[in-house]
Amino acid sequence: MFEGLKALANGMKTTLRMLAEPRDTVPWPEKKREVAPRYRGRHMLATDDDGHELCVGCGLCEAVCPAHAIRVVAAGAGEDRPVSWTERYAVDYEVDLIRCIFCGMCEEACPTNAVRLTPFMELAGYSRRDMVADKPALLGPAVRK
Ligand code: SF4
Ligand code: SF4
Numbered sequence: 001m002f003e004g005l006k007a008l009a010n011g012m013k014t015t016l017r018m019l020a021e022p023r024d025t026v027p028w029p030e031k032k033r034e035v036a037p038r039y040r041g042r043h044m045l046a047t048d049d050d051g052h053e054l055c056v057g058c059g060l061c062e063a064v065c066p067a068h069a070i071r072v073v074a075a076g077a078g079e080d081r082p083v084s085w086t087e088r089y090a091v092d093y094e095v096d097l098i099r100c101i102f103c104g105m106c107e108e109a110c111p112t113n114a115v116r117l118t119p120f121m122e123l124a125g126y127s128r129r130d131m132v133a134d135k136p137a138l139l140g141p142a143v144r145k
Contacts, residue, residue, distance in 0.1 A: 029122070033121075035119045035121060040104050041102070041117060041123070042097065042120040042121070042123060043100075043107075043116065044115075044116050044117075044139070045114055045115060045135065045139050046113065046114050046115075048085055052084055054085065054114035055072075055089060055093065055110075055112065056074075056111075056112055057073070057074025057075065057088045058074070060111065061105075061109055061110055062106075064105045064106060065100075065105060066103065067100055068099060070093075070094070070096075071092070071093070071096075074088055074089070074090055075091045093138060095133045096132050097132065098132075102117065
């Protein structure tokens with residue numbers, strides 16, 4: 001019985017000591033956790049200063065992705081090029097954030113620096129479809145659904 005009380009006292013001592021120590025967790029979402037400068041979160045598709053999409057639909061990111069998480073459908077941009085800065089652009093672009101392992105190889109492979117991994121880390125959804133970032137989402141600011 002004495003041994004049991006001693007173990008209980010030791011347990012309580014540890015509990016009280018931990019109560020006084022600073023927390024490792026943060027009260028998310030009220031408080032955001034800082035991420036490392038090189039953190040790789042959700043992707044974005046960049047545009048130039050005139051609002052033209054940098055993606056030329058070359059498909060290199062899709063080809064290099066080890067998780068097969070990217071789907072690109074390319075098309076000609078037409079004479080007036082309302083969307084892209086060059087003669088081709090991505091009509092459709094999707095990243096499956098469930099498949100993605102955030103390795104950053106798509107970013108490295110992109111010849112126009114169009115696809116970039118952002119620090120956005122609040123990835124959650126109610127369905128599998130919620131976790132597929134489509135082109136409008138990737139062109140806009142990263143937000144929590
Ligand atoms: S970060 Fe890696 S796994 Fe994710 S889409 Fe890019 S290449 Fe694929
Ligand atoms: S994001 Fe870059 S690599 Fe991917 S299709 Fe567009 S231009 Fe090519």
